[in-house]
Amino acid sequence: MSAKRTTVVKHLLLLGAYLQREAGRMLLDVDINQQQFVVLKEIQERGPMIQREICSAILFEKSNVSKIVKKLLKSGLVTSIPSAEDARAASLSVTPKGRLLIGRCMKKLNAWNRKWLEGLSEKELEAAVEVLDRIAAMAK
Amino acid sequence: MSAKRTTVVKHLLLLGAYLQREAGRMLLDVDINQQQFVVLKEIQERGPMIQREICSAILFEKSNVSKIVKKLLKSGLVTSIPSAEDARAASLSVTPKGRLLIGRCMKKLNAWNRKWLEGLSEKELEAAVEVLDRIAAMAK
DNA sequence: CATAAATGGTATCCATGTCAACTATATTCG
């Protein structure tokens, strides 16, 4: 019981570190890193949104999100307009350039994911999604 | 299918980053970071072992493991004796001080894991272990 | 056997993630 929990946490820790490295390498030649990509994708999927919303969605530190957004703005992958409700915040959206880059990255990532996880049956994949959804929900 | 794979990878990426941060914070007051602890624990469980073995067991970069081991040696948590088989390598073991620290850390971590994952049923926990074992095996 | 290639490990440079302190605006409540 306690051992199982420890196993789960250890796996998540190690797989997380491994994936961060691998994804980072894969994205090297598009001049974006793995966390920047995660934020960009999040904005595309659920945006327009402000930084706080990004933080709670993907569980990054706000200072980290702030720096990532700064880079994405600088590279012209997202745009920012002052929030109507809150003068401290800015509403972020993905630019056409950003959408283009997401497309290219997803192709690479999908190919890699497929290769990496091809040994998993459809059933296993479903089980994985289900259980990870559950666990992710507990983190919030 | 492809979407499910993406979901799995995304969850692993985000949960990994989240856990690294949380575990790191939890270990702050024992002056060790999360990766150092993972390496230390690995040496305790499967040691004595050399750096290369650590790398392939936990999928860290060798330059990273080298630095981590250096710190563990400096803090007196592990000891190193020249490997009998290979003059380039050194065999690493956990010291009594290291074992002590592992005990203290495990207490903290177990408490935290329990609290975090208490919503998971025994069945779900088993499903999680099973599927993560499978996925971890594919990473090697 | 000797040279080339591979491997275990280290040192250095650089990017990046975290923390803490801060500014500015919003919200709460006496």
Added chain:
DNA sequence: CGAATATAGTTGACATGGATACCATTTATG
């Protein structure tokens, strides 16, 4: 209302992880 508190976001210092080049030894190969 106005002071206190909370919240959105930024910044700078710092530690650390990854890439690279490198050394020493081991293994493979002509």
